Amino acid sequence: xxxxxxxxxxxxxxxxxxxxxxxxxxxxxxxxxxxxxxxxxxxxxxxxxxxxxxxxxxxxxxxxxxxxxxxxxxxxxxxxxxxxxxxxxxxxxxxxxxxxxxxxxxxxxxxxxxxxxxxxxxxxxxxxxxxxxxxxxxxxxxxxxxxxxxxxxxxxxxxxxxxxxxxxxxxxxxxxxxxxxxxxxxxxxxxxxxxxxxxxxxxxxxxxxxxxxxxxxxxxxxxxxxxxxxxxxxxxxxxxxxxxxxxxxxxxxxxxxxxxxxxx
Amino acid sequence: xxxxxxxxxxxxxxxxxxxxxxxxxxxxxxxxxxxxxxxxxxxxxxxxxxxxxxxxxxxxxxxxxxxxxxxxxxxxxxxxxxxxxxxxxxxxxxxxxxxxxxxxxxxxxxxxxxxxxxxxxxxxxxxxxxxxxxxxxxxxxxxxxxxxxxxxxxxxxxxxxxxxxxxxxxxxxxxxxxxxxxxxxxxxxxxxxxxxxxxxxxxxxxxxxxxxxxxxxxxxxxxxxxxxxxxxxxxxxxxxxxxxxxxxxxxxxxxxxxxxxxxxxxxxxxxxxxxxxxxxxxxxxxxxxxxxxxxxxxxxxxxxxx
Ligand SMILES: Cc1cc2nc3c(=O)[nH]c(=O)nc-3n(C[C@H](O)[C@H](O)[C@H](O)COP(=O)(O)OP(=O)(O)OC[C@H]3O[C@@H](n4cnc5c(N)ncnc54)[C@H](O)[C@@H]3O)c2cc1C
Ligand SMILES: Nc1ncnc2c1ncn2[C@@H]1O[C@H](COP(=O)(O)O)[C@@H](O)[C@H]1O
Numbered sequence: 001x002x003x004x005x006x007x008x009x010x011x012x013x014x015x016x017x018x019x020x021x022x023x024x025x026x027x028x029x030x031x032x033x034x035x036x037x038x039x040x041x042x043x044x045x046x047x048x049x050x051x052x053x054x055x056x057x058x059x060x061x062x063x064x065x066x067x068x069x070x071x072x073x074x075x076x077x078x079x080x081x082x083x084x085x086x087x088x089x090x091x092x093x094x095x096x097x098x099x100x101x102x103x104x105x106x107x108x109x110x111x112x113x114x115x116x117x118x119x120x121x122x123x124x125x126x127x128x129x130x131x132x133x134x135x136x137x138x139x140x141x142x143x144x145x146x147x148x149x150x151x152x153x154x155x156x157x158x159x160x161x162x163x164x165x166x167x168x169x170x171x172x173x174x175x176x177x178x179x180x181x182x183x184x185x186x187x188x189x190x191x192x193x194x195x196x197x198x199x200x201x202x203x204x205x206x207x208x209x210x211x212x213x214x215x216x217x218x219x220x221x222x223x224x225x226x227x228x229x230x231x232x233x234x235x236x237x238x239x240x241x242x243x244x245x246x247x248x249x250x251x252x253x254x255x256x257x258x259x260x261x262x263x264x
Numbered sequence: 265x266x267x268x269x270x271x272x273x274x275x276x277x278x279x280x281x282x283x284x285x286x287x288x289x290x291x292x293x294x295x296x297x298x299x300x301x302x303x304x305x306x307x308x309x310x311x312x313x314x315x316x317x318x319x320x321x322x323x324x325x326x327x328x329x330x331x332x333x334x335x336x337x338x339x340x341x342x343x344x345x346x347x348x349x350x351x352x353x354x355x356x357x358x359x360x361x362x363x364x365x366x367x368x369x370x371x372x373x374x375x376x377x378x379x380x381x382x383x384x385x386x387x388x389x390x391x392x393x394x395x396x397x398x399x400x401x402x403x404x405x406x407x408x409x410x411x412x413x414x415x416x417x418x419x420x421x422x423x424x425x426x427x428x429x430x431x432x433x434x435x436x437x438x439x440x441x442x443x444x445x446x447x448x449x450x451x452x453x454x455x456x457x458x459x460x461x462x463x464x465x466x467x468x469x470x471x472x473x474x475x476x477x478x479x480x481x482x483x484x485x486x487x488x489x490x491x492x493x494x495x496x497x498x499x500x501x502x503x504x505x506x507x508x509x510x511x512x513x514x515x516x517x518x519x520x521x522x523x524x525x526x527x528x529x530x531x532x533x534x535x536x537x538x539x540x541x542x543x544x545x546x547x548x549x550x551x552x553x554x555x556x557x558x559x560x561x562x563x564x565x566x567x568x569x570x
Contacts, residue, residue: 014518016390131384131387133355133367136355137355137359138358141360167349169438170437171436172434173432175431176430176431185486221364225392226380228390228391229391229393231388231391235546236545239547240547245559245560253563259529261507
């Protein structure tokens with residue numbers, strides 16, 4: 001059985017850029033691997049090592065302009081390969097930019113069809129930039145697979161998957177049959193940083209790029225936001241300095257009293 | 265407008281009614297609200313035309329039931345609180361009806377005659393606006409819409425569940441404290457800069473001294489389990505609005521700090537002078553927390569107790 005892992009090149013939430021009018025400067029924000037997709041790759045590698053098969057890294061570039069994003073995008077995909085993926089299959093097409101989770105899932109379903117033999121798809125519980133938690137359910141539905149979300153522990157035995165779903169107030173143990181799409185939480189494992197050797201090897205692994213027409217997609221169920229706005233935060237940003245911890249602590253206490261936030 | 269609200273507990277229905285009223289008002293339409301409740305025991309709430317009840321606490325035992333109800337109703341929209349099961353369920357319904365869904369709507373706006381659903385993206389650093397068209401489903405942020413209480417006792421219709429392709433083999437309750445960090449006046453935030461569970465005592469001591477509560481970043485609660493999850497601050501945890509928030513050994517990921525934006529004053533302690541947390545703070549102390557905290561506690565104690 002082969003495993004596909006969905007990896008998104010997200011806008012880097014730590015490097016958000018905007019202008020003075022509160023407009024979001026999307027194109028100036030670099031791409032980074034979506035945090036929980038690392039966990040998904042790591043989990044897939046663990047399962048592959050136990051059960052055999054291949055780990056495919058699948059990704060659709062959804063931030064444009066695609067031309068200018070290619071270097072960042074490839075870095076993200078190579079990072080997933082360095083974490084242990086065997087081959088990458090990615091879609092780059094201007095029509096997929098900001099097309100939304102449903103369209104993304106549709107594209108990914110065509111890619112999974114094309115590869116064939118994928119019994120399990122793993123993905124993150126939410127992408128770092130859009131946090132929709134929607135791609136997995138749409139994808140499962142397009143593929144006709146079972147779908148389990150928010151999974152923090154999983155095991156496979158004889159065609160069955162057993163998952164621990166991490167919900168707000170309880171942990172729920174669920175069983176379902178393969179093939180399945182499973183979204184994992186950041187707590188499922190602790191990915192190690194790839195070693196230099198793994199990074200170097202990642203550059204020799206196959207990476208195949210497709211356009212939408214290559215995988216037989218002509219129309220997309222798009223859902224694009226009509227507008228974005230920056231959330232403004234303004235804080236004083238004062239660093240308290242001093243020759244000793246005592247001095248810093250007492251200057252800080254002065255400030256807190258000045259601000260009226262200490263009960264005295 | 266005909267709508268279906270998903271409820272998992274009694275307070276969901278008052279909130280759903282507020283959301284649906286807001287939407288109907290923005291659209292300039294009459295509202296017919298119906299509800300589907302997924303819970304062990306049924307509950308009632310005025311303002312609804314029909315209330316359907318599936319007797320189970322587990323969504324995965326009852327996924328098929330919503331399709332039955334929807335066949336019975338033909339609605340324009342389905343809404344649910346933005347909890348994980350709500351997001352999962354609406355995602356499934358959206359695929360079933362070949363519709364669209366918007367996750368975590370925090371406000372409904374009318375702009376130039378069109379109705380928009382606004383939601384946080386980029387870890388809360390930005391807002392995205394989606395045009396609402398009939399057939400769009402959405403989850404709404406819990407706590408953002410003032411619940412509506414309405415008198416009335418609609419009939420409750422029991423819906424039987426059919427076993428689907430999932431088997432729930434067990435449920436484990438999570439440990440809950442009795443804290444309410446969302447309404448605390450002072451919050452001391454614990455992050456991965458703390459090296460062990462035991463060291464959190466320092467943060468507790470500081471919180472106690474300041475008359476506040478201890479909160480934490482996601483890994484401290486979800487990953488290490490050093491604190492209960494009701495102390496987890498962030499877009500996927502609690503939103504806080506204290507007079508004073510003191511994040512210690514927390515790097516300042518947007519998913520954490522954006523949930524503390526309504527704090528009056530933020531004071532960060534971090535040993536890395538380039539940590540993003542300082543950009544979101546009023547006052548910053550660049551120091552090893554193990555050196556600074558004991559001194560800070562001592563100085564505070566001297567000056568507060570005077
Ligand atoms: C979709 C999504 C949702 C998320 N939701 C949340 C959420 O709700 N809440 C949340 O908190 N996170 C959330 N996260 C995770 C978030 O991205 C960060 O990974 C997390 O907040 C980091 O926690 P931290 O700051 O404690 O740890 P780190 O990022 O590891 O930071 C530790 C900090 O401690 C400092 N430090 C280390 N040692 C010391 C010392 N001795 N003295 C002083 N400082 C020290 C370091 O300089 C560093 O800045 C989410 C992520 C995603 C992708
Ligand atoms: N463009 C994409 N390419 C590949 N995988 C994606 C893409 N967008 C989302 N995913 C996967 O779906 C998960 C959930 O994304 P979302 O539904 O946007 O929150 C992510 O963690 C990824 O694993």
